[in-house]
Amino acid sequence: MDIIFYHPSFNSDYWINALRKAMPQVNVRAWTAGDNAPADYALVWHPPVEMLKGRKLKGVFALGAGVDAILGQLSANPGMLADDIPLFRLEDTGMGSQMQEYAVSQVLHWFRRFDDYQALKQQSRWQQLEEYAHGDFTVGILGAGVLGSKVAESLLPWGFPVRCWSRSRKSLPGVQSFAGPEELGDFLQGTRVLINLLPNTPETVGLINQSLLNQLAEHCYVMNLARGVHVVEADLLAALESGKVKGAMLDVFSREPLPADNPLWAHPRVAMTPHIAAFTRPTEAIEFISHTIGKLERGETVSGRVDRVRGY
Numbered sequence: 001m002d003i004i005f006y007h008p009s010f011n012s013d014y015w016i017n018a019l020r021k022a023m024p025q026v027n028v029r030a031w032t033a034g035d036n037a038p039a040d041y042a043l044v045w046h047p048p049v050e051m052l053k054g055r056k057l058k059g060v061f062a063l064g065a066g067v068d069a070i071l072g073q074l075s076a077n078p079g080m081l082a083d084d085i086p087l088f089r090l091e092d093t094g095m096g097s098q099m100q101e102y103a104v105s106q107v108l109h110w111f112r113r114f115d116d117y118q119a120l121k122q123q124s125r126w127q128q129l130e131e132y133a134h135g136d137f138t139v140g141i142l143g144a145g146v147l148g149s150k151v152a153e154s155l156l157p158w159g160f161p162v163r164c165w166s167r168s169r170k171s172l173p174g175v176q177s178f179a180g181p182e183e184l185g186d187f188l189q190g191t192r193v194l195i196n197l198l199p200n201t202p203e204t205v206g207l208i209n210q211s212l213l214n215q216l217a218e219h220c221y222v223m224n225l226a227r228g229v230h231v232v233e234a235d236l237l238a239a240l241e242s243g244k245v246k247g248a249m250l251d252v253f254s255r256e257p258l259p260a261d262n263p264l265w266a267h268p269r270v271a272m273t274p275h276i277a278a279f280t281r282p283t284e285a286i287e288f289i290s291h292t293i294g295k296l297e298r299g300e301t302v303s304g305r306v307d308r309v310r311g312y
């Protein structure tokens, strides 16, 4: 069996060695331009069109959780990957716990009013503020898939009411589930902290806009951990100015790197990180990929297959 590997920024030598160790019976090689030799599987991130075009692969693995970039490439380049070649993505592979750490630490930061205390410190003011109540701090998670459900689970032990919104109804212990566009309004009403973990699809682009923000609780908080295109930045800035949104924590942006003149950089109530909420971890990712390939080769059912029509 042959595997080709391409990632524009990962250390290919490291990955190739680790893949060879995990699957000693497999020939793994880094794909380079002009390599048309046969392969069974391709592991990719932002692959050049010519890497996949015309290949008869058994499967392609995206080296991340989100597949918006590769699906965008496929629709812009008809014939890049035949429709019957399955596309897989990474499910969790260590990203769930990273998302949990990120979300829990930021929700606690807001709940304990560290943002307010930092602002007071800037003015050299010693002032004790009123405590927030857990019951007034409902956390609503957009997307209750692999990562959203893990984030929901991690917030429960802290005593916050937790709810999620997804296409299909979920039964996560202790988490109130809302499903479909018809229940979005009820989900938003009373949500104090909104955490976004939706995939980027035509239905979800621009979802976090003025109309959505207006339906959240007063003095709410917004955390975007999914994709920048989900948030209409001008609407978020307006909601910050009006006071409707008290603070935002953003990991992803419609343009990355975020241009230096973007007003989000300077906003005192916006915190940000450079798309690091969850990294692809080689050990866990390779374990998932080798396990999945093993099952595919034995004709067993696997998870992680992307529905290319649905977009995630």
Ligand SMILES: NC(=O)C1=CN([C@@H]2O[C@H](COP(=O)(O)OP(=O)(O)OC[C@H]3O[C@@H](n4cnc5c(N)ncnc54)[C@H](OP(=O)(O)O)[C@@H]3O)[C@@H](O)[C@H]2O)C=CC1
Pocket: 065, 066, 067, 091, 092, 095, 142, 143, 144, 145, 146, 147, 148, 165, 166, 167, 168, 169, 180, 181, 197, 198, 199, 200, 201, 203, 204, 225, 226, 227, 251, 252, 275, 276, 277, 278, 279, 312
């Ligand atoms: N910032 C970062 O570092 C990282 C960001 N990400 C982002 O996180 C996203 C989520 O990852 P993951 O949890 O693995 O994805 P999943 O596919 O497991 O979960 C997606 C969830 O979104 C829901 N959903 C999708 N479309 C809609 C819709 N139109 N209306 C309502 N709900 C919808 C799905 O509902 P249902 O369950 O009913 O299908 C599902 O619950 C990725 O797509 C990626 O963009 C991922 C890793 C790192």
Ligand SMILES: O=CC(=O)O
Pocket: 063, 064, 065, 066, 067, 278, 280
């Ligand atoms: O944003 C990262 C991903 O894995 O998707």
